[in-house]
């Protein structure tokens with residue numbers, strides 16, 4: 001897909017028809033956070049293509065602050081898993097009673113199974129984009145990277161590949177484990193691979209942790 005992105009003809013904008021819109025709706029509805037992966041490997045070229053697609057995302061000042069790190073070294077992966085286990089145990093301690101019992105049953109990462117680990121950082125001191133937008137809303141650098149993550153997530157799903165976002169981590173330690181610059185901000189640590197199962201509903205809803213919110217509770221008019 002990487003080359004495909006570069007070689008798209010500039011002859012004119014495409015026309016998206018009803019069939020496309022329907023399929024796109026399916027893509028949004030069937031994107032899932034995946035924590036259970038098959039052991040089948042994912043071709044490196046496919047991951048490169050997903051990264052290339054992710055870079056089509058919008059970014060403040062066109063700063064493109066996303067930095068992608070693939071983690072293959074077993075000792076680095078083990079350190080990330082240990083980091084998750086510690087953070088997750090600490091998070092469990094914040095809950096009590098039935099909520100603690102339920103939290104302990106949730107599977108909150110696929111770090112143990114995912115064939116691909118991909119960390120995505122924001123280079124918040126990048127000079128690209130020449131600071132446009134940064135003065136008033138410096139957080140837009142990180143928002144730009146979130147947009148790239150979401151683009152990658154949807155593109156992966158379109159290829160039948162599952163993505164799971166792991167945030168139960170100490171981000172500062174992750175910079176050190178991955179030996180990346182201290183001022184890169186960890187935005188997402190992704191587990192990627194072919195999913196064991198497909199669902200139309202979020203796992204946390206299915207397991208009674210959090211339902212989706214009704215539309216009338218999230219929109220207001222002024």
Ligand SMILES: Cc1cc2nc3c(=O)[nH]c(=O)nc-3n(C[C@H](O)[C@H](O)[C@H](O)COP(=O)(O)O)c2cc1C
Nearest residue numbers: 031032033107108109165166167168201202203204
């Ligand atoms: C910023 C962010 C961080 C997340 N971190 C975690 C995580 O650490 N562990 C986890 O199981 N899911 C994590 N998720 C996935 C959410 O739990 C999931 O998106 C949500 O439950 C809705 O499910 P769905 O993505 O399948 O629609 C994260 C999602 C986002 C957007």
